[in-house]
Amino acid sequence: MKQVDVPEELVAAAAKARTVAVLTGAGMSAESGLPTFRDAQTGLWSKYDPMTLATPEAWNEDPGLVWAWYQNRRIQLMAVQPNDGHRALAQWGACRDVKIVTQNVDDLHERAGSAEVTHVHGSLLKSHCDTCRTGFDVSVAPPESERVAPPDCGCGGKVRPSIVWFGEMLPEVEFGHAVAHAQNCELMLLVGTSGIVYPAAGLPQLALSRGATVVEINPQETDLSDRADLVWRATAATALPALVEALALS
Ligand code: BV8
Ligand code: ZN
Numbered sequence: 281m282k283q284v285d286v287p288e289e290l291v292a293a294a295a296k297a298r299t300v301a302v303l304t305g306a307g308m309s310a311e312s313g314l315p316t317f318r319d320a321q322t323g324l325w326s327k328y329d330p331m332t333l334a335t336p337e338a339w340n341e342d343p344g345l346v347w348a349w350y351q352n353r354r355i356q357l358m359a360v361q362p363n364d365g366h367r368a369l370a371q372w373g374a375c376r377d378v379k380i381v382t383q384n385v386d387d388l389h390e391r392a393g394s395a396e397v398t399h400v401h402g403s404l405l406k407s408h409c410d411t412c413r414t415g416f417d418v419s420v421a422p423p424e425s426e427r428v429a430p431p432d433c434g435c436g437g438k439v440r441p442s443i444v445w446f447g448e449m450l451p452e453v454e455f456g457h458a459v460a461h462a463q464n465c466e467l468m469l470l471v472g473t474s475g476i477v478y479p480a481a482g483l484p485q486l487a488l489s490r491g492a493t494v495v496e497i498n499p500q501e502t503d504l505s506d507r508a509d510l511v512w513r514a515t516a517a518t519a520l521p522a523l524v525e526a527l528a529l530s
Contacts, residue, residue: 284519286526287495289509290512291523291527293467293493294523297466297467298377298466299377299464300377300378301379301380301461301462301469301483302468303462303471304389304472305472306472307498307515308366308382308472308516309363311515312366314360314386325349334446336447339445344429344430346441347423347430347440348423348427350443351423352422357386357387357405360388362389363516364518364521367393367521368520369520372523379465380396382397382400383401384399385399387404398454398458400455401480402441402451406442409433409439409440410438412437416433458480458483459483462483465487465492467492467494468493468494469497470495470497471498471520472497474500475502481503484504484507484508494508495509495510495512496512498512498513499513499515
């Protein structure tokens with residue numbers, strides 16, 4: 281395996297920190313083969329902009345298109361596995377106080393074995409009624425066409441994905457936990473997020489304001505890069521296992 285040089289400052293900060301928060305974005309799941317949010321478009325839905333589909337307006341206007349798009353993303357998720365980055369975070373969390381706050385709607389952190397995962401944008405695998413909010417466990421079927429009518433709830437409402445769409449409030453309890461983790465951590469890692477979507481992208485500022493060390497792990501520059509104390513231009517599945525290994529040896 282190629283030797284990965286972990287920045288010494290990061291090893292020192294991670295070894296010293298009693299509490300660690302890790303904010304993950306779509307780049308965390310990229311090496312599992314899940315396309316990031318902005319290049320999530322495949323097949324029948326490639327002509328649609330995810331930013332317009334992931335909105336209440338799109339749901340009200342064309343529920344069949346939105347429902348089929350999410351069904352297709354569920355099928356994509358079921359076909360992939362957690363990567364070494366997910367597994368490294370689970371291994372680290374088994375022996376240290378590591379809180380994962382994810383913007384991702386996939387369940388790859390959980391499937392890798394992480395116990396404490398806070399989803400601030402909901403979950404692809406959960407659904408609820410858009411009227412009475414009853415939860416539904418919907419079977420995932422490959423959408424045969426561009427539009428598939430969402431299931432009806434008995435109350436007259438339609439079953440929607442339990443995902444936070446643009447313009448919707450984040451779930452209060454989950455975001456409350458995310459804020460607490462950002463305020464209480466001594467080290468925050470930003471892994472695989474472009475830092476564009478608020479209020480999640482405001483969490484690193486909160487950690488910094490409390491004196492935490494903030495480290496970005498991302499192959500590209502992002503909106504958060506210049507605020508981070510340290511930037512490591514590396515991918516999740518190479519950087520995180522190398523960090524956890526360096527910690528075990530330190
Ligand atoms: C809110 C679910 C309060 C959907 C998502 C007008 C009206 C209302 C609100 C707004 C408005 N204008 C702006 C806003 C705020 C808006 C916002 O921030 N917009 C942005 C675009 C400016 N936010 C909201 O609407 C939020 N709600 O504000 O409520 C409110 C309410 C009413 C009225 C006013 C205010 C709700 C935001 C939640 C949206 N839902 N997800 C779905 O998935 O279908 S967000 C969605 O985008 C994803 O879930 C993800 O969280 C986000 C994408 O961000 P990233 O995860 O960072 O992914 P991205 O592809 O951008 O970047 C990938 C990164 O990975 C890159 O940096 C890349 O370099 C890196 N990478 C690639 N490979 C690797 C890697 N890194 C490591 N390793 C690799 N191998
Ligand atoms: Zn209902």
